[in-house]
Amino acid sequence: MxxxxxxxxxxxxxxxxxxxxxxxxxxxxxxxxxxxxxxxxxxxxxxxxxxxxxxxxxxxxxxxxxxxxxxxxxxxxxxxxxxxxxxxxxxxxxxxxxxxxxxxxxxxxxxxxxxxxxxxxxxxxxxxxxxxxxxxxxxxxxxxxxxxxxxxxxxxxxxxxxxxxxxxxxxxxxxxxxxxxxxxxxxDLYGVEYCAIMKNIIAIGCGIAHGLGFGDNFQAVLVANALREMKALIDAVYPLHRELTHTAYLGDLLVTAYSQFSRNRTFGNMIGRGYSVKSAQMEMKMVAEGYYAAKGIYQISRKHGVVCPIMNGVYRILYEEVPAKKVFEKIRAELQ
Known part of the structure; x- marks a missing residue:
């Protein structure tokens, strides 16, 4: 050049x-x-x-x-x-x-x-x-x-x-x-792009968990399970040999799930504390991409027949107005 x-x-x-x-x-x-x-x-x-x-x-x-x-x-x-x-x-x-x-x-x-x-x-x-x-x-x-x-x-x-x-x-x-x-x-164009989308939904889930009072131990297990969930969906949508421990996958998930700068985690935390979606969006004054992504990934996972308990749980809280506590009690029982 x-x-x-x-x-x-x-x-x-x-x-x-x-x-x-x-x-x-x-x-x-x-x-x-x-x-x-x-x-x-x-x-x-x-x-x-x-x-x-x-x-x-x-x-x-x-x-x-x-x-x-x-x-x-x-x-x-x-x-x-x-x-x-x-x-x-x-x-x-x-x-x-x-x-x-x-x-x-x-x-x-x-x-x-x-x-x-x-x-x-x-x-x-x-x-x-x-x-x-x-x-x-x-x-x-x-x-x-x-x-x-x-x-x-x-x-x-x-x-x-x-x-x-x-x-x-x-x-x-x-x-x-x-x-x-x-x-x-x-x-890995599509693998990276899909994971960048899904990690925002997971970050909302981590924020909701924090808002509900779950601690670091729970969130570590939540993220570990979420990574497997992400792999299952991306392998179904765009099969390719990939290691999700790569920075573009796991690194991006971790910083979005845990960072104080994560707007998706902040948005989720407000939902967990009892805010409505609309009130949380108004107070943040910024776009939490995971809110919109949750609906798209829910539809894509259904199309491909992939069960995504954590991401689907976030969707149910945000779009079906199922109480966050009820959804996370079910998630808590299923985590490994």
């Missing part, structure tokens, strides 16, 4: 994870970042004051690397070779509705989304590939374990870049590597 050739990268989304990704990519002197921010006032604020007023506001936006901040998604897509999607899964279809296959032609797409497209029950990479006529080999995903808040603090973090095309994984990993981030290329 030429040291003078600029890599034109579109980043779609303006939440904490999108802001963290902009920060990471801004460390690379080859990056020319075009940032789509839905709200025109927020976009203007970022251009003027060089920080995102709503998320990770301490992160300074570097104008020599972030060459465009716009509320026009087609304007941002036009010059890009790479497109990084960091929009909550529940809003992807609406956000991209004004774009066409021509806007996405010949681009390499990297999803930082950890969710299922509602009603379609498709992974984000699958939906974008089909919607905009992109080859699956030009898709990739970003997985943790990594929290946006620790990126803002420049704490040592690790990312996995997974694609069916290993050359894509390697190329984007090079763009993401910096002083405080080590990005590793990987080839």
């Amino acid at each position: 030429s040291t003078t050739q600029k890599q034109e990268i579109a980043v779609l989304g303006s939440g904490s994870w999108a802001t963290a990704l902009v920060k990471i990519l801004s460390e690379n002197e080859q990056a020319a970042i075009h940032w789509w921010v839905r709200n025109p006032e927020t976009a203007e604020h970022i251009r003027t004051y060089r920080h995102n007023p709503g998320y990770l506001s301490d992160v300074e936006i570097r104008p020599e690397r972030v060459v465009q901040v716009s509320s026009s998604i087609r304007e941002v897509l036009a010059p890009a070779r790479w497109v990084v999607v960091a929009i909550p899964a529940a809003f992807v279809k609406e956000a991209l509705s004004s774009t066409t296959a021509d806007d996405w032609s010949s681009k390499k797409v990297v999803s930082g989304v950890k969710g299922v497209i509602p009603e379609d029950y498709l992974l984000v990479t699958q939906w974008i590939s089909r919607q905009f006529e992109l080859a699956e080999e030009n898709m990739a995903v970003i997985a943790g374990p990594c929290h946006a808040e620790e990126i803002a603090l420049e704490r040592q973090s690790y990312l996995t870049i997974a694609s069916l095309n290993f050359a894509i994984s390697e190329a984007f990993a090079r763009l993401m590597n910096c002083r405080y981030v080590k990005a590793t290329p990987f080839d």
Whole structure:
């Protein structure tokens, strides 16, 4: 790769994870970042004051690397070779509705989304590939374990870049590597993406358990059982030899299940303490992807005939309004 050739990268989304990704990519002197921010006032604020007023506001936006901040998604897509999607899964279809296959032609797409497209029950990479006529080999995903808040603090973090095309994984990993981030290329696109989705549901379950008063001993067993549950489902949906002890699977699950920065765990904790779904969402003011993912994974597990007691239990609490205590008493009795 030429040291003078600029890599034109579109980043779609303006939440904490999108802001963290902009920060990471801004460390690379080859990056020319075009940032789509839905709200025109927020976009203007970022251009003027060089920080995102709503998320990770301490992160300074570097104008020599972030060459465009716009509320026009087609304007941002036009010059890009790479497109990084960091929009909550529940809003992807609406956000991209004004774009066409021509806007996405010949681009390499990297999803930082950890969710299922509602009603379609498709992974984000699958939906974008089909919607905009992109080859699956030009898709990739970003997985943790990594929290946006620790990126803002420049704490040592690790990312996995997974694609069916290993050359894509390697190329984007090079763009993401910096002083405080080590990005590793990987080839299990769908396994990594499914696990990144499921770990958010498990994290909600861990939060619910904590809110109900269960301790660390119970949560350790809950997570161990959840890992087996995740493996059973992913092996049914996309069979491939994989070791779930890899950082992209187990590491991402652990940080999301236990970290103080985990919005899914925080959301679950509020549910366990008696909040309604709506009141918890309103108080958090951020999207807990696991809430939307729980419905999608429930439908997918039923389709493939895989029994997922923990993830299905979370679904029943969130969508069928079954009391959390009742669901977790049943889960407690079945854990091994």
